[in-house]
Amino acid sequence: xxxxxxxxxxxxxxxxxxxxxxxxxxxxxxxxxxxxxxxxxxxxxxxxxxxxxxxxxxxxxxxxxxxxxxxxxxxxxxxxxxxxxxxxxxxxxxxxxxxxxxxxxxxxxxxxxxxxxxxxxxxxxxxxxxxxxxxxxxxxxxxxxxxxxxxxxxxxxxxxxxxxxxxxxxxxxxxxxxxxxxxxxxxxxxxxxxxxxxxxxxxxxxxxxxxxxxxxxxxxxxxxxxxxxxxxxxxxxxxxxxxxxxxxxxxxxxxxxxxxxxxxxxxxxxxxxxxxxxxxxxxxxxxxxxxxxxxxxxxxxxxxxxxxxxxxxxxxxxxxxxxxxxxxxxxxxxxxxxxxxx
Amino acid sequence: xxxxxxxxxxxxxxxxxxxxxxxxxxxxxxxxxxxxxxxxxxxxxxxxxxxxxxxxxxxxxxxxxxxxxxxxxxxxxxxxxxxxxxxxxxxxxxxxxxxxxxxxxxxxxxxxxxxxxxxxxxxxxxxxxxxxxxxxxxxxxxxxxxxxxxxxxxxxxxxxxxxxxxxxxxxxxxxxxxxxxxxxxxxxxxxxxxxxxxxxxxxxxxxxxxxxxxxxxxxxxxxxxxxxxxxxxxxxxxxxxxxxxxxxxxxxxxxxxxxxxxxxxxxxxxxxxxxxxxxxxxxxxxxxxxxxxxxxxxxxxxxxxxxxxxxxxxxxxxxxxxxxxxxxxxxxxxxxxxxxxx
DNA sequence: GTTAGCACTCAGACGATGCGAGTGCTAACA
DNA sequence: TGTTAGCACTCGCATCGTCTGAGTGCTAAC
Numbered sequence: 001x002x003x004x005x006x007x008x009x010x011x012x013x014x015x016x017x018x019x020x021x022x023x024x025x026x027x028x029x030x031x032x033x034x035x036x037x038x039x040x041x042x043x044x045x046x047x048x049x050x051x052x053x054x055x056x057x058x059x060x061x062x063x064x065x066x067x068x069x070x071x072x073x074x075x076x077x078x079x080x081x082x083x084x085x086x087x088x089x090x091x092x093x094x095x096x097x098x099x100x101x102x103x104x105x106x107x108x109x110x111x112x113x114x115x116x117x118x119x120x121x122x123x124x125x126x127x128x129x130x131x132x133x134x135x136x137x138x139x140x141x142x143x144x145x146x147x148x149x150x151x152x153x154x155x156x157x158x159x160x161x162x163x164x165x166x167x168x169x170x171x172x173x174x175x176x177x178x179x180x181x182x183x184x185x186x187x188x189x190x191x192x193x194x195x196x197x198x199x200x201x202x203x204x205x206x207x208x209x210x211x212x213x214x215x216x217x218x219x220x221x222x223x224x225x226x227x228x229x230x231x232x233x234x235x236x237x238x239x240x241x242x243x244x245x246x247x248x249x250x251x252x253x254x255x256x257x258x259x260x261x262x263x264x265x266x267x268x269x270x271x272x273x274x275x276x277x278x279x280x281x282x283x284x285x286x287x288x289x290x291x292x293x294x295x296x297x298x299x300x301x302x303x304x305x306x307x308x309x310x311x312x313x314x315x316x317x318x319x320x321x322x323x324x325x326x327x328x329x330x331x332x333x334x335x336x337x338x339x340x341x342x
Numbered sequence: 343x344x345x346x347x348x349x350x351x352x353x354x355x356x357x358x359x360x361x362x363x364x365x366x367x368x369x370x371x372x373x374x375x376x377x378x379x380x381x382x383x384x385x386x387x388x389x390x391x392x393x394x395x396x397x398x399x400x401x402x403x404x405x406x407x408x409x410x411x412x413x414x415x416x417x418x419x420x421x422x423x424x425x426x427x428x429x430x431x432x433x434x435x436x437x438x439x440x441x442x443x444x445x446x447x448x449x450x451x452x453x454x455x456x457x458x459x460x461x462x463x464x465x466x467x468x469x470x471x472x473x474x475x476x477x478x479x480x481x482x483x484x485x486x487x488x489x490x491x492x493x494x495x496x497x498x499x500x501x502x503x504x505x506x507x508x509x510x511x512x513x514x515x516x517x518x519x520x521x522x523x524x525x526x527x528x529x530x531x532x533x534x535x536x537x538x539x540x541x542x543x544x545x546x547x548x549x550x551x552x553x554x555x556x557x558x559x560x561x562x563x564x565x566x567x568x569x570x571x572x573x574x575x576x577x578x579x580x581x582x583x584x585x586x587x588x589x590x591x592x593x594x595x596x597x598x599x600x601x602x603x604x605x606x607x608x609x610x611x612x613x614x615x616x617x618x619x620x621x622x623x624x625x626x627x628x629x630x631x632x633x634x635x636x637x638x639x640x641x642x643x644x645x646x647x648x649x650x651x652x653x654x655x656x657x658x659x660x661x662x663x664x665x666x667x668x669x670x671x672x673x674x675x676x677x678x679x680x681x682x683x684x
Numbered sequence: 685g686t687t688a689g690c691a692c693t694c695a696g697a698c699g700a701t702g703c704g705a706g707t708g709c710t711a712a713c714a
Numbered sequence: 715t716g717t718t719a720g721c722a723c724t725c726g727c728a729t730c731g732t733c734t735g736a737g738t739g740c741t742a743a744c
Contacts, residue, residue, distance in 0.1 A: 026706050039718050044707070062706050062724045102505040103491075141479045141495040143680055149445075149499060153483045153491060161501045163444040163680070237580070238600050241593040250592075251583040258580050338485055338505070368737055381687050386738070404693040404737050
């Protein structure tokens with residue numbers, strides 16, 4: 001559906017203004033912002049029509065207009081300007097993020113924190129899901145005479161560990177045997193290829209020593225498993241409290257985010273593109289007053305995860321979208337650097 | 343200062359009741375809870391005196407009484423009952439926590455989450471500070487031809503890692519040399535003993551190879567350093583929103599907690615005992631409407647860190663203190679098990 | 685020392701009033 | 715036919731007085 005050029009202009013002004021002030025916008029204000037090229041009465045007629053068409057809403061009969069969801073959608077798709085990040089801002093962020101650990105989870109936590117700071121919203125992200133990740137190293141560290149820490153490092157730089165309680169005392173042979181098993185069966189293998197049948201084969205080949213080894217082998221399998229799951233990260237939830245339109249359901253919203261289970265599904269199903277989800281376009285009713293902006297990042301050309309934000313529907317889309325786009329591409333680049341190996 | 347038995351009883355009833363309902367407590371209510379052993383007029387006289395003595399306050403002239411800070415303090419020190427945790431509750435928690443990783447940080451995160459859930463408050467804790475911790479293992483994992491991950495494991499089960507960018511291409515000799523250096527200088531050494539002069543000695547002994555090795559050695563030093571700092575953990579901040587008396591400064595309070603820097607000082611200076619800090623007894627004015635209950639835990643008999651909660655001053659001290667005490671001793675026990683080595 | 689009785693206080697709920705920003709509509713104008 | 719000035723109208727919001735009821739402090743009798 002196309003609107004006249006003037007309606008576009010008026011809608012655009014109203015949304016910009018509303019985003020800026022949070023107050024309903026009246027016909028006089030719009031006329032002034034148009035340098036009184038037309039009178040407020042004309043604007044009023046146009047605004048009434050925009051109301052009828054569903055792009056604007058009136059909180060009550062005698063108040064100014066605020067954007068409806070449809071209005072925001074139209075604005076995001078066709079009207080809003082683009083403000084690129086300043087160069088020095090970009091290089092500042094780049095430096096911050098390069099200084100961080102390049103362990104993927106740590107990197108994404110840092111990136112999310114930056115994004116939360118930058119946008120004044122809650123930042124969400126998923127750790128990379130990459131089935132082609134390969135196990136690079138498996139190490140044992142004795143902790144006590146009955147327990148060991150198993151450490152696993154992957155080609156994508158992930159580091160996972162787990163303490164493993166043993167049913168038998170730890171001996172040198174046991175440890176050597178484990179390293180032999182690991183060298184043959186684990187090192188260089190994709191994390192997604194370590195599953196039940198494979199473990200049974202290993203157990204079978206061990207004969208009477210299988211039992212002693214079982215808990216260690218299982219620990220490795222668990223760690224490999226946990227590498228394939230992408231995890232949901234959340235930073236800067238507190239920022240949500242600064243938005244007065246979210247105050248009413250702040251508790252509900254924040255509990256929902258904290259819980260995470262549901263939300264993570266939403267994020268992993270994302271397209272690699274940037275997506276803006278406004279109000280009740282969100283599947284979950286806890287988010288009906290919120291907008292979500294997500295951008296997928298890719299590692300080595302593969303769609304790997306997303307970073308983005310959650311904030312009120314009244315949010316500065318034009319300014320924030322470039323920030324999110326920039327951070328997601330930066331994260332992708334840094335993670336690709338780590339993965340591009342040997 | 344001692345109060346008469348009857349005043350004790352009345353104060354106790356008022357505080358219990360106020361904690362329960364959040365409403366100012368009137369003389370009639372108190373009389374009823376005393377089975378009308380005395381009339382409400384008598385109670386009124388006593389309450390007026392308790393007001394004069396500073397144990398109670400009146401939000402306005404014609405309302406019931408609420409506890410003052412001094413009142414809470416007296417209550418916590420001398421009046422309140424003790425409700426021990428139910429046995430099945432205790433074993434449930436024990437099972438949950440034993441099932442968790444025994445990596446200290448992960449364990450404390452889990453313990454804090456349990457505590458937050460249990461108390462409906464925000465849980466805080468510090469990771470163990472233990473200068474006697476010894477480096478058990480240092481590993482290198484090549485990531486690309488110019489970067490390696492350095493992994494460090496300590497006797498207390500801590501696992502730290504860092505990616506290290508190299509100025510020269512990685513060779514087998516380089517790696518072997520590093521492992522030799524590590525075996526001699528790092529393994530079995532206290533994390534607190536790795537500092538500048540020591541690094542200089544290593545560098546000196548290497549001669550012309552010092553330069554290639556420098557970034558790796560520094561990385562180890564950084565990791566050792568990070569083991570000596572105890573970190574502040576925070577869980578369940580969202581719970582604070584459920585307390586209506588904190589609503590007014592929820593943003594301020596949560597920002598303060600998120601920031602952490604200041605708070606962590608507070609926690610590390612704690613005694614090993616349980617401490618209750620009420621309202622403005624807290625040094626920070628952001629906490630003037632909050633109470634903090636902390637309990638130190640010890641690892642191998644050494645005071646190592648704290649776990650506790652932050653909530654409104656109107657909080658069920660009698661019920662929560664035992665929970666916190668239980669969790670701190672449990673954390674101490676589990677961490678000691680990991681540390682009691684060889 | 686305890687109690688009944690009573691006048692008093694004050695927060696909170698409720699309704700009336702006035703203000704003003706902003707509207708929709710009509711009629712005149714270009 | 716589109717634009718504009720003018721005007722009556724709407725309605726949220728702030729303000730003010732009134733009323734109610736829970737709870738008090740005080741006094742005088744027990």
